Amino acid sequence: MTLSSDPFEVSNRLLFEAIRTDTNVGLTFCALASEADEGSERRIRNQMNARKAYDTVLSVGKKTSLSGAERQELAAGLDKLKTALEALGEHFQDDGGD
Numbered sequence: 001m002t003l004s005s006d007p008f009e010v011s012n013r014l015l016f017e018a019i020r021t022d023t024n025v026g027l028t029f030c031a032l033a034s035e036a037d038e039g040s041e042r043r044i045r046n047q048m049n050a051r052k053a054y055d056t057v058l059s060v061g062k063k064t065s066l067s068g069a070e071r072q073e074l075a076a077g078l079d080k081l082k083t084a085l086e087a088l089g090e091h092f093q094d095d096g097g098d
Contacts, residue, residue: 008065015064016074019057023077026053030084047088054081 029050036043061074082092 012065015060016066016070019060019064019074020077022053022057022060023074023081026050026057026081027077027084029053030081030088033088034084043088047085047090050081050085050088051090054078054085057081 027050029046033043033046033050036046057074057078061071061078066074086092
């Protein structure tokens with residue numbers, strides 16, 4: 001991968017790294033929530049943080065210019081995070097956006 005001096009390109013790469021990290025953080029929060037007792041403050045807090053990560057990645061990902069490979073990686077991460085959230089009882093509206 002060659003480094004670009006184009007500020008727009010650099011900004012997009014940094015945004016991609018940030019949303020990829022947010023996806024991983026969201027999955028970590030899901031794992032922590034799944035280990036906590038159902039209804040406990042720890043489970044609720046971690047599930048809520050995981051959902052915030054999901055919503056952020058979805059929103060920022062739609063606004064960021066990504067390569068095809070990056071977009072595929074983002075979609076796979078979002079699917080994995082959404083599945084983990086659903087396993088915790090999270091519900092999603094079908095807006096056709098994910």
